[in-house]
Amino acid sequence: MKKIPLLLALAGLTAAALAASPGAARTKASQAAKASKAAQAPKPARLLSAAEVLQASPAADWRGLDPQNTLLMELASGQVLIELAPRFAPAHVANIRALARGGYWDGLAILRVQDNFVTQWGDPDGEDAAKARPLPAGAAPRLPAEFSVPLDSIGQAAGFARLPDVEGWAPRTGFAGGFAVAADPRTGKAWLAHCYGVVGAGRSDAPDSSNGAELYAVIGQAPRGLDLNITAVGRVLKGMELLSALPRGTAAMGFYDKPEQRTAIQRVRLLADVPDAERPTLQVLRTESATWARLLDARRHRGGWFVHSPGYIDVCSASVPTRPAPDAAAQAPK
């Protein structure tokens, strides 16, 4: 029997990306560019595949993790690394640091998994005043809403790499410090776009009712309707599949019916509080780098398996690559 057709396309930008067929891609790209609002996107002299772009990336285009802004969540199934976004939610990030340092989440649980929406964790007894776990010293019980920040603070001078591609959810999108960002020059606001893997702080009806103790991660189609309605605090860098592949809850909104269906959280620490030798040594591609711009272009203009190039990308359709930090010895000057 003939070779079974396997779907070869890749969703993310990873080093395993397919090699492109540059000749074919160039033809397709020029057709797509004519037809697309992304025509103003700069095109490289020669189209490279995502894999080629990553292979050619200089070490300076990668950065390490900031220990003060990285959470390490330990589940029985493995580790989840979350990068916090203090430029977008300074009060929530400060509170989350205090919660982690106070061991707040240790022994708590994942309470809710709603298909194509969010995985959410916190205190199963949080709604019962008599049984709820007290917040540790230094953690505030409620915080002001941090749904947006001034666009000036995230502007191009501050490293905001704007996408030329037009979308409908916001007049402007791009990347800043590794995060997908949306903005509106008319209101002067910028905010974290709710893309796959974004982590936010659950709230009840009052906009200032969140404190970061109850967190969720997006596990489906970007719920951009949440933008400007809730405080996003960061994004999952590693271990996303440990949150996205959990059984969906069958009660309303994906909550688990029974306590035994929940996933226990063993421990959550700020990376700064993890001994050096135990810290994951992940690197993140700088979204201010030429490599990132080239990767986005490799996604707009595709070759190889692809017979059609979209000539377009949206801010939630490309995830910022990570990689294991190169071996320290290999990095040493020769």
Added chain:
Amino acid sequence: MKKIPLLLALAGLTAAALAASPGAARTKASQAAKASKAAQAPKPARLLSAAEVLQASPAADWRGLDPQNTLLMELASGQVLIELAPRFAPAHVANIRALARGGYWDGLAILRVQDNFVTQWGDPDGEDAAKARPLPAGAAPRLPAEFSVPLDSIGQAAGFARLPDVEGWAPRTGFAGGFAVAADPRTGKAWLAHCYGVVGAGRSDAPDSSNGAELYAVIGQAPRGLDLNITAVGRVLKGMELLSALPRGTAAMGFYDKPEQRTAIQRVRLLADVPDAERPTLQVLRTESATWARLLDARRHRGGWFVHSPGYIDVCSASVPTRPAPDAAAQAPK
């Protein structure tokens, strides 16, 4: 301790949707409409919540399943119902019917789960000519690419409900027969948009190398870059969580390393071949109905928990509701 904030927003349009706060929503909506390309979207005289819209929906706005165009896949964990799209992929749908009638998938397996991309199933031995399962009588080994159809065939006369909301992936989007559709009047083509839950036919490098025996379902952010590159054949109507919550494969592209990691497919039948008494009696909201238009509007202009209305929706951010068919007795004339 205070009530823990729970994330109340809903991703899908379901009967469990929140009640809106119409006054607040109206104000927000008018602001958003000014700021949005969706300003031309018709607004109802009074804004209703999604739940209210669904409650008020007349029976005529719902339809049953077409037994000739519905697949029933049985896993140990439950049933997956897939609605096929013969208007978009007639040759593939005909082949899939022949494959199901020949019991092709019975005892085969889910082979690949790549996070934020696809779950894929077929013959684990498909690439080994000596061991591959033969195709049943009437099933072709390869088919012409069905990446698009003439826009005329899916035009407004044929029930294409166009969205006023502008997006970047395609010049035109909307819904037809329950499916999210994208189109380009300049090329005269229309195609199924690769949204969450869409099912497609895996192929190798040649565009005409698919036959529908190897299928995938989208389990993450809509991979719209696949549009016009592969044949989409339908969408999951029910049981999506049985495909999306599977453990991710750890080999390249999310394939499972070991045979025992795969999920066995017990049986796949065309609904027409399932005895009447065993058929699931799901109903699907007609995307040509006024109820669907009102639901989309309820998503654009939100109240209640929401303090900001996007005034916008994209074709992959709203899933067409299903419901258990009302009891036959309750439906009888009184």
